[in-house]
Every structure is written in C-alpha cells, then in structure tokens.
Amino acid sequence: MRSEVCILGSAEVALMPGDWLAPRFVARGGHATVAVPGSKSLTNRYLLLAALASSPSVIHAPLHSRDSALMISALTSLGAQFEEIETGSVFGPDLRVTPLNRAANLGSVSVDVGLAGTVMRFVPTVAALVSGDIHFDGDAHARVRPMGPVIDALRSLGILVEDDARGALPFTVSASGSVAARELEIDASGSSQFVSALLLAASSFNNGLDLQHVGASIPSMPHIEMTVDVLRSVGIEVDDSQPNRWIIEPQTFEGFEVTVEPDLSNAGPFLAAAVVTGSRVNVPLWPAKTTQGGDHWKKILPLFGASVELTAEGLTVTGPAEDNLSALPEIDLDLSEAGELAPTVAALCALSPQPSTLRGIAHLRGHETDRLAALTTEFNKLGARAEEIEDGIRILGPVQHGGRFSTYADHRMATAAAIIGLAVDNVIVENVATTAKTLPNFTGLWETMLENFSSTGKAD
Ligand SMILES: O=C(O)C1=C[C@@H](OP(=O)(O)O)[C@@H](O)[C@H](O)C1
Numbered sequence: 001m002r003s004e005v006c007i008l009g010s011a012e013v014a015l016m017p018g019d020w021l022a023p024r025f026v027a028r029g030g031h032a033t034v035a036v037p038g039s040k041s042l043t044n045r046y047l048l049l050a051a052l053a054s055s056p057s058v059i060h061a062p063l064h065s066r067d068s069a070l071m072i073s074a075l076t077s078l079g080a081q082f083e084e085i086e087t088g089s090v091f092g093p094d095l096r097v098t099p100l101n102r103a104a105n106l107g108s109v110s111v112d113v114g115l116a117g118t119v120m121r122f123v124p125t126v127a128a129l130v131s132g133d134i135h136f137d138g139d140a141h142a143r144v145r146p147m148g149p150v151i152d153a154l155r156s157l158g159i160l161v162e163d164d165a166r167g168a169l170p171f172t173v174s175a176s177g178s179v180a181a182r183e184l185e186i187d188a189s190g191s192s193q194f195v196s197a198l199l200l201a202a203s204s205f206n207n208g209l210d211l212q213h214v215g216a217s218i219p220s221m222p223h224i225e226m227t228v229d230v231l232r233s234v235g236i237e238v239d240d241s242q243p244n245r246w247i248i249e250p251q252t253f254e255g256f257e258v259t260v261e262p263d264l265s266n267a268g269p270f271l272a273a274a275v276v277t278g279s280r281v282n283v284p285l286w287p288a289k290t291t292q293g294g295d296h297w298k299k300i301l302p303l304f305g306a307s308v309e310l311t312a313e314g315l316t317v318t319g320p321a322e323d324n325l326s327a328l329p330e331i332d333l334d335l336s337e338a339g340e341l342a343p344t345v346a347a348l349c350a351l352s353p354q355p356s357t358l359r360g361i362a363h364l365r366g367h368e369t370d371r372l373a374a375l376t377t378e379f380n381k382l383g384a385r386a387e388e389i390e391d392g393i394r395i396l397g398p399v400q401h402g403g404r405f406s407t408y409a410d411h412r413m414a415t416a417a418a419i420i421g422l423a424v425d426n427v428i429v430e431n432v433a434t435t436a437k438t439l440p441n442f443t444g445l446w447e448t449m450l451e452n453f454s455s456t457g458k459a460d
C-alpha cells in the first residue's frame with residue numbers, strides 16, 4: 001500500500017514527485033518467474049550494424065527503452081529507417097531496419113545521446129562515414145562522461161571534430177563519407193566502449209582498421225568480445241589473434257535477421273531479490289553461451305549463499321532458506337570484467353554484516369554517475385560504513401535504517417536501492433523512472449515478483 005507520507009523512525013517524510021517507496025519483502029521461500037527484456041548492449045550493436053549493412057535487417061525481441069530509442073533516433077538522423085513489426089510481445093515490437101545511404105549529404109544534424117554510453121561512443125564513428133556536420137550532445141550527466149579517446153581517434157583517422165577541448169560532449173563531427181587511415185592507437189583503460197565504437201564501424205572504413213590498445217588494462221573485456229562476436233555473426237571478419245589488437249579489413253556485409261538475448265545485467269536485481277528474500281527466481285531464455293557480462297551472476301551469487309541452476313527453463317537462483325546474509329564469509333571480488341554489475345553486488349554487500357571489497361572498477365567513476373562516490377554516499381546515508389578505495393568500494397558495516405536514496409540519474413542506483421528496500425523499512429527511491437534507461441516498467445516487474453513470492457511463500 002503506497003501513501004503520500006512515510007514514517008522514517010519517528011519523523012514523517014513526504015514522498016516527492018517521482019519517489020517510490022521500495023517494497024519490503026513479506027514472505028520467504030516463494031518463487032517467481034521474471035522475464036526480462038532484451039539486452040541493451042546487444043540491441044544497440046545490432047541496430048547500428050543494421051544501419052551500416054548493404055540490405056535491410058530484422059531484429060527480433062529488441063530492447064525498447066530510453067537507450068535503444070536514443071540509438072534509433074540517432075541512426076534515423078543519419079538516414080537509416082526503422083519500422084515496427086507487431087508481434088504481441090509485452091516487451092514491444094520487432095524492428096525492420098533499412099540501412100542509411102552513405103552517399104547522401106546530410107547537412108547539419110543534431111544527435112541527442114541522452115546518457116547512453118553506447119550512443120555517445122558508438123554513433124560518432126558512424127557519423128565519420130556520412131557527409132555532413134553531426135552535432136552530438138546529451139544530458140547534463142553525459143557531459144562529464146569521458147569521450148576523449150573517441151574524439152582523438154576520429155581526428156587520427158583524419159576526421160574534423162570541433163569540441164571545447166575537455167574530451168567530452170558536446171562536439172561536432174564533420175565528415176565527407178570516407179575514412180582513409182588504417183592504423184590507430186588508443187587508450188581504452190577508461191572504457192571498453194572506446195574499442196567497440198571503432199570496431200563496429202571499421203569494416204566501412206576505406207582501408208579497414210588496425211587498432212592497438214596502449215595503456216593500463218581495459219575494463220569490461222566481455223563487452224569487446226561481444227562486439228567481435230556480433231561482428232562475426234553478421235559476416236564481418238575480425239582478426240583478434242593478438243592481445244589488445246584488432247584488425248578488420250574493408251568489407252561489405254548483408255542485412256541479417258537476429259533474436260536479441262534477454263539482458264542478463266538487468267536480470268541481476270531480480271536474482272539478488274531471491275538471495276535477500278530466500279526465494280526462487282527463474283529468468284527464462286537465459287542463453288547457454290553468451291558474451292554478456294551478466295552471465296557472471298552464475299559465479300557471483302553463490303558467494304552470497306545462493307544456488308544457481310541453468311536448465312532449458314532458464315537460470316534459476318534459489319536464495320538461502322534462512323537469513324544467512326549474516327553468516328556470509330567476507331567478500332573480496334574483482335569486478336573488472338563486469339563492472340556494470342557492481343551496483344547490484346554492492347547492494348547485497350551493503351546488507352551483509354561482513355566486510356566486503358569490490359575492486360577493479362575505478363572506471364565506474366565515468367559511468368552514468370561517479371558510481372563509487374554515489375554508492376558510498378547513499379549507503380552511508382542509511383547508516384552503513386562504506387568508503388571508496390582507489391579502484392573500488394569497501395563496505396565495512398551494513399545499512400542500518402531507511403531514508404531517501406538519491407539515484408543521480410543512474411538506473412542501476414535505483415535498482416540497488418530497491419534491493420536494499422527489500423530488507424530495510426522505508427527506503428525511498430528518488431526518481432525511480434530513471435530505470436527506463438534500460439528497463440522500462442522496472443517497478444511493475446518488481447512488484448509482480450514480490451506478489452508471486454507472497455502467494456507462493458511463507459510469511460516472514
Ligand atoms: O559496450 C557496452 O555495451 C557496454 C560496455 C561497458 O562499458 P565500460 O567498459 O565503460 O564499463 C558496460 O559497463 C556498459 O554498460 C555497456
């Protein structure tokens with residue numbers, strides 16, 4: 001039952017517009033099936049490649065969210081066409097994509113990247129392949145996300161980029177439809193997306209691309225493997241036989257037909273709910289083999305006492321029968337391969353009385369918000385003892401009470417707060433609508449899952 005006023009300790013706190021009172025769990029040992037919509041990362045890669053193919057494509061079960069809408073709108077501005085094919089799916093229509101015409105002169109075009117890393121990093125390299133002045137800008141939070149390696153790479157490839165020398169949005173790419181240079185060095189230690197951006201467009205460069213990463217290690221490597229895998233799946237040959245080097249010869253590829261896997265990162269909060277509430281959550285259509293970083297849940301959740309089973313029915317996670325978060329061993333986890341999962345893992349850690357350290361995720365400071373600062377601040381507001389470390393976060397003592405959890409325009413901050421709110425009274429999630437970045441109807445899916453726990457489980 002939702003009310004306009006919420007009691008926090010002895011104080012009454014009004015719910016502000018956009019606030020959501022995270023529901024507490026009321027039953028243990030129940031079960032729920034939670035179908036999650038398509039992967040953001042796969043959807044936006046397929047949309048982009050479909051726009052560059054030599055013939056139309058069909059994308060089944062794409063994600064429909066703010067990030068994918070921004071990708072569609074950006075590629076539409078560059079001349080691609082998207083047509084919806086109704087299928088009756090609750091997650092929205094399939095898409096038929098007619099590729100863009102690189103010969104057209106687009107004149108002056110504005111692209112809104114919102115806060116989508118995949119749009120702000122991937123679309124500028126496509127802009128290098130058309131003729132026109134393409135102006136990129138986004139949300140206030142987007143203007144502080146690192147873009148320098150993409151801007152520098154475009155310049156090294158001979159493309160004119162006008163910016164204000166901050167290595168960030170806004171900037172304008174002025175291109176004439178051809179990219180002649182082939183050899184390129186970039187430092188992708190700040191984001192794997194810098195490499196993916198170049199690889200996705202490289203087959204359309206006049207002389208292809210010989211890309212070498214120089215610098216500290218690249219985070220989120222599975223996302224680069226995803227890019228290579230997706231390129232190969234549409235028929236583009238990629239030589240990745242040497243570490244940190246990728247070679248793509250110039251080549252055309254035909255349109256394709258593909259079905260997008262569910263978003264395994266977005267499955268995370270629901271699986272975490274199984275852990276917190278001692279329930280069973282099944283996510284259907286979990287792929288047997290995937291490049292999604294979210295597949296790491298199979299290894300991560302057992303550290304929190306859950307059992308995990310992958311069958312033809314999907315992935316099933318069963319949380320510990322009793323509240324054994326208090327019996328957990330100390331967690332010390334390197335999340336460099338799947339930093340995207342860190343806010344969800346951190347929320348579980350923030351409920352455990354044992355100390356936890358999440359490391360290998362310094363680059364989270366350049367995500368939707370500075371996630372290390374945001375998580376630390378918000379956990380501590382709820383009475384936890386959390387601190388930033390150089391490459392991560394350490395949580396020394398758990399959350400003690402409810403409060404208003406700020407989300408910093410970050411979908412994963414909102415879902416992290418929902419996990420905490422399962423076990424702690426009166427957690428108010430500010431601007432829960434920010435989840436629409438990758439998971440519209442998050443609150444509906446969450447509440448339905450909890451209703452299913454209640455009707456199948458035992459009152460706690
Ligand atoms: O290529 C992609 O689709 C992504 C790559 C990763 O970025 P970083 O390498 O910046 O972590 C990931 O965190 C992001 O959510 C999606």
Ligand SMILES: C=C(OP(=O)(O)O)C(=O)O
Binds near residue numbers: 115340368438
């Ligand atoms: C880092 C993320 O997103 P983006 O694609 O905007 O980088 C994320 O979804 O956790």
